Amino acid sequence: VIGLMTGPALANDSVINNIKNTSNWATQLGNYQGHRYSPLDQITKQNVKDMRVAWTFSTGVLRGHEGGPLVIGDTMYIHTPFPNAVYALDLKNEGRVKWKYEPRQDANVIPVMCCDTVNRGVAVADGKVFLAQADNTLVALDANTGKVVWSAKNGDHAKGETLTAAPVVVKDKVLVGISGGEFGVRGHLTAYDVKTGKQVWRAYSTGPDKDVMIDPKKTMMMGKPIGEADLGVKTWNGDEWKIGGGTTWGWYTYDPELNTIYYGTGNPGTWNPAQRAKDGKPVDNKWSMTIFARDADTGQAKWVYQKTPFDEWDYDGVNENILADLTIGGKKRKTLVNFDRNGFGYTLDRETGELLVAEKFDPKVNWADKVDMKTGRPQVNPKYSTFANGEDTNSKGICPAALGSKDQQPASFSPDTGLFYVPTNHICMDYEPFKVSYVAGQPYVGATLSMYPAPGSHGGMGNFIAWDATTGKIKWSKPEKFAVWSGALTTKSGVGFYGTLEGHVVAFDMNDGKELWRFKTPSGIIGNVNTYMHDGKQYVAVLSGVGGWAGIGLAAGLTDPTAGLGAVGAHANLGEYTQLGGVLTVFEVPNRKQSAELKK
Amino acid sequence: VIGLMTGPALANDSVINNIKNTSNWATQLGNYQGHRYSPLDQITKQNVKDMRVAWTFSTGVLRGHEGGPLVIGDTMYIHTPFPNAVYALDLKNEGRVKWKYEPRQDANVIPVMCCDTVNRGVAVADGKVFLAQADNTLVALDANTGKVVWSAKNGDHAKGETLTAAPVVVKDKVLVGISGGEFGVRGHLTAYDVKTGKQVWRAYSTGPDKDVMIDPKKTMMMGKPIGEADLGVKTWNGDEWKIGGGTTWGWYTYDPELNTIYYGTGNPGTWNPAQRAKDGKPVDNKWSMTIFARDADTGQAKWVYQKTPFDEWDYDGVNENILADLTIGGKKRKTLVNFDRNGFGYTLDRETGELLVAEKFDPKVNWADKVDMKTGRPQVNPKYSTFANGEDTNSKGICPAALGSKDQQPASFSPDTGLFYVPTNHICMDYEPFKVSYVAGQPYVGATLSMYPAPGSHGGMGNFIAWDATTGKIKWSKPEKFAVWSGALTTKSGVGFYGTLEGHVVAFDMNDGKELWRFKTPSGIIGNVNTYMHDGKQYVAVLSGVGGWAGIGLAAGLTDPTAGLGAVGAHANLGEYTQLGGVLTVFEVPNRKQSAELKK
């Protein structure tokens, strides 16, 4: 009987099979490793200039559309921001709606979403579609009918908890994070049983080792066991760890061979570092800002690496960890590559957690001079230490801004070029911390920010870059007017794609970043560009719908420059380029027959 | 001084000049005569199959988008449903927003809009953009800056009055109608001074001749003076004329040579005919359901023609009156052609109001057998008389439904073919009138309706037809799944266009209706397809955004089949095809150079 339940019916068999069929775009990041790469090659450097819109579909929802369409066989699955509608669209029938799921959610969820009412998409596995609703409901829908199979409660929005991250199915479990770092939420990653929705394990980001699922004797840090117990309590000022943030709203990756899942934790509790100091001194606030490698079955931490101990800038460390096999110093390594909010691109050994490379992926980064490769700790530049400068002092000219050199927008890795293609922000800030009291469900921020384009640069607020993670060097950099808040895509043919906040889909040459094509979709793009093949033809698809933190001024109708945690001012004139609206746009290159007919 | 004010600066000089420049699309109906025809011919029967999206722009507003983009020189003006935003887009700069106007309007307006929160577009004249806001504010904006120059109050939503119609500038006046026939609003057309916003005249649709601006000795009806005075009072039951409907929410056309404006009035007060009968007998309820020809300066009625006296079906007579010079019986006539809600296509002499042709433009029309050409009155089929059948009796199988054989969607006239191209509905209904009391600001309907595709036909709810108005014959008819609720466009090259409720833009051969091309825009189309030339290239542009009466189920989230005055049931499965979302889509045919390059 046990055999029947755990044998060939493992849910991730379906995910693995769906990924293997390269016509599909089966998971939000394209594969478990987070590559956002497709071996499809019909759209080439030569013909991409003829790319045109094949069909479109309005989602019926305004505000920021993150994540992207999944395609499995003849069906495309798309989702929306709050109220989190999900559509199954029939690709054989011009995107006709096979089913629509639209939960009724308490609108009181909206004010506790820090950075727009976003949702990063659904997961499909085991004949089900998994959706993490803003109201903390994880729901499993029948993939054929859209009917609810089971649902589970993952949090409570009265405490400021919400869900925005895409769930990921690994083996027989669905992994779900939590949002609310700006509300003093104590972060965790939770695994639910795919079949029943029963909670299997929950690993907190702060607190005693038991809660964090750390074994100080076994869990590794910088190449050796952590040693000391309960650092998730000891590195905090009193009970601050209980409202200590370290939320888990980013992307989760998985190495099936190592049976390990990888994710990062967010900023510690309040943005006012003085409140988090212990006896007036900086303290690590573990395990905020940490990359976790966990056993996929038990949830136990295999290794940890904290990128920004004692955060003083909201360099929320949740960005995706891309798993790639790279040759470093002549040696083939199983690596993990992370482009952190703090502006450093990290390359680690994903088996051991050993730090291999840590370099700035935006040359303007100034809060730290470098990362000490022995200790793994950043060397903070005291000038930009908002703690050293003190409460109620405005620290100016800090790069990057709290938006980070990269935020939620996932990068891409091409196994062909061995390079990473990274949508980045090029924004700096002034940051003034102030005292704040914790009240459940109220913002627990304690800082006033203003943001602006990186001074002394090209004047724009974004770059799209190619990155060599073996050396930590930028190979090329392509400036953009606004933060590049959209996920990148690379393909076998050497053509890559990303979206812009103005709404362009951009195709570029993966060799040199040369722009090959650009098209203005209905609204700004903060979603991810995906590709798939249907009926023998390659398509590129993306959700437009401006919003997210970068577009919060437009999304929530804010105009005070310091509103939206400081993001509004920087993007004040975005409305001249684009307005709200959720639309799927599907592109194709017209086939050769049509091209030939043109001549006549 | 008077010379300075009334001389060469007449506002309609600018309109006439803007229309003359055929690169523009200068008025909602393309020209004063309502032709919706363009002499542009770059997009041909041969190359239209290569038409593709040039650029797009989300309006940031959901619900039904009617009307269409105006293009004057390098600027495109678009508008949205409530809250009635207006954008000026820079065509030299990929549609970048030059300015945005967004009024703050009382949301209590929304529930008194009968048929979605639509707006049929702006007018541009005299350096100003004129917008009729839902809240009854007529506003003149500076065309360069979007700043308010003046505003005028045209009604009161507390009484159920709203504005949806596009204003039209004729000479030094702006013409504005009124909506609210379903709330017992007494209709009128009002002229405001273009420079100051001062009211110049107001002509009511019901009441004493003075109010209606009729001179019974001079105003013609069926070729002779009306004769009898105050029919707008006498043909009503008591004071019913004061809440008598006859609203004016359709399109207004203008003949500069005859200096005459043309428009129609809507249904009389309640939909329950028993309440409007006088001494238990049908009575005309004049001047509801009437085509008015008025002097453009004085507003005085030149002639009238009532199409559906004593309406028993909500065959609201506001549809556009297209002015065309046609040869009938060997004689060149200045005609007016009207495709009425009631299913008859009327051809009248627009100088005299003489009735020339009145034939069914949908063969399924059954409420009347024909129009008596002597009296101009329909011969009502008693079986479908909701008055004869009586209150609280459900009259079944009436064709057309209250949605009419055509509603707000404007038709097109091609001077090249001499034919009319008409988007039509193919829907029938059951209609059960009941007693209702008038309460200001509350619905004054008094009927329960259900609607369904015309039985015994192709199963769809729409046809797009070509019509010969000289003989009253359908030349060809092209079936559609849903009501064709979008305005048609014809062009010199013999290619015509319309939109579908599913969201397709369709290109057809004007000779035989053969479909040449079809593209799925983000949302259902109830706006009008327009064309223009910029920088030497022809574009086709349309606003998507499903809604209007036909799409009210989706727009307002209604599901009861008899909700939305009966329109919901008929379009119950529209949501399988499209969802809400306001998006401008601009199309082009890629140029030959690009096509040639394709070969390499």
Ligand SMILES: O=C(O)c1cc(C(=O)O)c2c(n1)C(=O)C(=O)c1cc(C(=O)O)[nH]c1-2
């Ligand atoms: O601390 C948190 O829990 C949390 C949650 C989220 C979120 O769930 O969207 C964001 C952030 N923080 C954040 O710091 C951030 O920059 C951010 C950007 C966005 C976005 O979608 O554009 N979300 C979030």
Ligand SMILES: O=C(O)c1cc(C(=O)O)c2c(n1)C(=O)C(=O)c1cc(C(=O)O)[nH]c1-2
């Ligand atoms: O009687 C009125 O005043 C009135 C107003 C309107 C309107 O303003 O939109 C419509 C109607 N009636 C109406 O009968 C009707 O069929 C209709 C359709 C639509 C639409 O935009 O789809 N509006 C209206």
